[in-house]
């Protein structure tokens with residue numbers, strides 16, 4: 305047996321590495337579904353230029369390389385037809401990156417057509433195209449509309465021109481707003497954007513102004529409000545260390561920004577679909593993210609894509625040559641396959657509760673996960689729950705459930721893993 309890798313978190317989970325990735329894929333594909341909903345994730349790794357805070361940057365690509373990559377993706381999607389999974393309904397498709405909007409409109413059309421022919425997309429399948437704003441051309445909008453893409457997700461991060469430029473973004477506030485308005489005018493997509501708080505040099509005034517623009521100048525369907533995630537290898541951190549950028553707002557200010565965002569959304573009647581995500585009209589469902597947040601089944605396509613099927617976790621090969629070699633040899637291009645630990649299902653249910661309902665209900669998760677030793681788990685998490693109640697991070701809300709306080713919601717990426725690890729200790 306090989307070692308487990310990684311930490312239990314809202315987005316990640318450790319799994320036990322399996323020696324034969326393809327056998328694991330075959331076994332997972334033939335196993336009963338791990339969840340009601342199924343997503344497909346298509347990774348387009350390239351992006352024209354690098355934002356200083358981007359953790360997903362792989363590099364740019366020539367037209368020829370992109371053509372080669374899209375052809376290989378089409379082949380990988382075609383191979384899926386032979387999989388036992390191809391009978392399953394797919395509820396959400398997500399083109400993520402990188403920047404999928406950097407593909408040619410004709411390439412996007414080909415990919416969506418190929419997905420429709422090889423996968424059983426549900427009648428109400430959410431099909432999201434992620435893009436950088438500067439790639440939103442009229443041709444791209446027409447192509448996305450014609451092939452049935454029904455959701456466009458844009459990483460605005462901030463509207464403030466000076467802040468955007470300091471982070472390596474070329475387009476200014478006027479260009480961003482006008483690209484969004486062009487998309488909205490087509491009336492074919494749920495247009496959703498990301499805003500970031502906790503950026504270097506960002507003040508509360510700038511943050512509130514970003515939210516004001518969303519509410520007063522745009523009629524988008526959904527908004528994600530993220531805290532900037534930082535790690536040492538980001539170019540952003542080097543720029544701060546070299547004195548080229550101001551330091552990051554401290555944790556108190558970041559919490560105040562979170563709380564201000566939450567309060568303004570509530571005052572303006574936005575419907576909260578998850579901790580980070582708000583919808584402004586009935587067009588936005590946030591389906592793909594919901595599937596991810598609940599650690600439900602997801603088929604990966606493309607190099608570097610990650611996926612899950614029931615109790616298995618997968619990661620595809622990280623480089624172009626291995627990707628092309630595997631796909632043209634007729635194989636799923638997997639670099640990693642792992643088996644999730646016994647506590648995975650329980651933790652996945654908790655992650656779904658935290659993200660979507662903003663509460664924890666240990667008894668409900670124990671029951672739904674059919675945990676064989678519920679008392680042991682209750683005992684293992686009891687001290688943590690008591691501590692969180694004492695800190696008012698949890699607020700009793702009847703029966704066995706507790707609501708997460710605004711602070712716990714803000715800090716959930718740090719707190720949730722503590723809960724998952726405490727529960728896991730009872731399994732060992």
Ligand code: SF4
Pocket residue numbers: 351352353354355358359360361401402403436459
């Ligand atoms: S546009 Fe998106 S993918 Fe490209 S560098 Fe910026 S954050 Fe990363």
